[in-house]
Amino acid sequence: MAAKKAARKSLSLAPVLDLNEANALHGKLMALRGNPLAIDASAVERVGALCVQVLMAGAKSWEEDNQSFTFAKVSDAFTKTTQLIGVNIDHLMAKEI
């Protein structure tokens, strides 16, 4: 439980998560590794497959690190896009808070 007590970080996603943003997002996630993370996707208006890839890779890595990786808030567009491309994020949705 000690690890869980590490400061919980949050990351707000940019409105447009396209090709240009993928690198930036990757960088941000890398910087936050080792901490529990709550992602705020409420401002997202558009998201591309590349950024979803980065987020999913993030989720995987966080899982390996035994840290929590959740989507605290999601926008309609974000949810719909992930459903459209068949990426299930239900298990990552914030539950406990």
Place this chain on the structure above:
Amino acid sequence: MDMNEIKEIFFQECEEQLAELESGLLRLNDGDRDPETVNAVFRAVHSIKGGAGAFGLDDLVSFAHVFETTLDCVRSNKLEPNQDVLKVMLKSADVLADLTNVARDGGSVDQARSAQLIRELEALAKGEAPPAAAPVAAAPKAVAAPVAPAPVSNDEGFVPVAFSFDDFGDEDEAVADLPSYEIVFKPKSELYTKGNEATLLLRDLSRLGEMSIHCNMDGLPSLDQMDPEAAYFSWKVSIKTDKGEDAIRSVFEFAEWDCDLEVTAHETGEASEAVADDLPMQPVPFDLSALDDEPDAPLGVVEEEEQIAAVQEAVAAAEAASNVVQMAASASRAPAADKGAAAAAAQNNAQQASSAAAPTIRVDLDRVDRLINLVGELVINQAMLSQSVIENDSNGVSSINMGLEELQQLTREIQDSVMAIRAQPVKPVFQRMARTVREIADITGKSVRLVTEGENTEVDKTVIDKLAEPLTHMIRNAVDHGLEMPEKRIAAGKNAEGTVKLTAKHRSGRIVIELSDDGAGINREKVRQKAIDNDLIAADANLSDEEIDNLIFHAGFSTADKVSDLSGRGVGMDVVKRSIQALGGRINISSKPGHGSVFTMSLPLTLAVLDGMVVTVAGQTLVVPLTAIVETLQPDAAAIHSFGATQRLISIRNSFCPLVDVGRILNFRATQANPVEGVALLVESEGGGQRALMVDAIQGQRQVVIKSLEANYTHVPGIAAATILGDGRVALILDVDAVVAASRGQSLQHETSLAAAG
């Protein structure tokens, strides 16, 4: 990079595609049945359509679409590309070019013409012979059909995917009975780097029918090992749709080269359920409207970058190049700006903004790299030189001299590289001529074939830009005046189809462009009579054939019996001559009655620098272009022979060569110089013969920067241009051919009076 720049690049691409299209069609016209040729043509139209769609150029898209459909019939061997078909296609290529120009510069196209062509193309696609005039009722449908499904109001720029689905069945059919398809979609990384977006493709796919999707994330590495811009996801989709496999494939139309795509059809829904069994499929039953209402933010460009993104590499190159070129380009800027201004006058504000983009050229990356390398060397050399200067005391002068020599070599190489960047093949200009020929042939009712040679000959961009207009004039003249009507040709025992040949080649450091026709040649009697009527020459003037031929370069001269729409209004050849002269070129005509005429233009390759031999003549410093000089020699008294009253010959290795006293011809001195005291430069003139130019002394070889005399002073016969020497003095650059011509008896003065009259 803003949208206008991207658009400008799209138009540059269009030009290339149009050229590709035209040359492909012409090859087909010549009987080439290589499937690759047909594919190349198809791709060209397809790319234009794609790009145009991204910019919402609906006219262009709809026309290109119809064109493409017909080409597809050719591609799938449903339509035999015979002469009639190709005639329609070539015309369509012209209209496509017009539409592109209109999209770029504003203005309007001949709607009736494009509507007619759309009808003809559609008729061809349906397997009918091209109708002379299709029923008018068909027109609105023809035009509307491809446009209607395009979501024009939706600014996403995904228009190209909006295919006409009119032909497909009714959507009200029960979904359960619909055929289902299984699609495996595996994007490659390029798909993303080209600005395509898998989510959008899937969204468009989902619009076709009821869709289930499984995203395969197995390939996804952990965060620290991943490349954020690489493709890891792949999808397995099953979709029930009545729109057919083609509709599915068309969704991936612009991505098909950048992804692995498999589409398999299942007769009924059963199979797809079987698939669903072994893979957890997520149904996509959503109302996806939320995704459709995406704000049209500037970043939305990514979506619109379908085609454009594909050229982004080229953009980088072009940008780098344009930076470099800016230095050398100042000369070409002015005319380009003029053109821009003229175009802008006809445009509304929005279009003005788009035309404001500075003119750019596309350059081989290799050439830019070479230049960059050289500049690097230059920097090193500069460091070495300053080091040498500092260490001057110990090391002496020799190391400085060595450094200077290296600097000199570098400067020269850099100059060459910069020139190479500006060099472009004459191909685009030649291809434009093909169209001119077709149109004039149509109007005059003549059958003409344009043969081009040496399209890849490279010449400075400025020269290319200024070449189009005189060439068009000359081609018009050649077809309208030069070639006879088919009946006449047959009567004269010639092929009913006239041939106009356009060739370009490099010769002694200049580009020589030849335009020949196999027509009737110049009717000298008529030209002479006309010149007398117009008071250009005296009635009793005694002119050689060559002189008569050259009369056509006078202003207000036309031998066509009737003034036609095309030519014969007396403006033409004089304008041609003046524009060629303004480029530092010359134009010659040779004509054989009954066999046609040949116009030869010789133009400098570049307008900026030349290698010259600096010589002294009667106390004046002159520069002789090195490219003209074959050898230099010190004449022996024994080798000089008199010939006639004033002519002298020099004997070189047992052959005689006329000796030309430059100082005498340029009127630098009144008496003939003594050949033994001077140096003879053996030069090759454009006519092919050799002459020995006599000068007093050779100072050395130097690279000189050409400064136009015409622009700064006025044309001086016998002098091509001027330059500034290292000591700041002005030296004149000798026009070798003019001097040689003058030595043949036509004095320079005569040439001047002709030029003044023209």
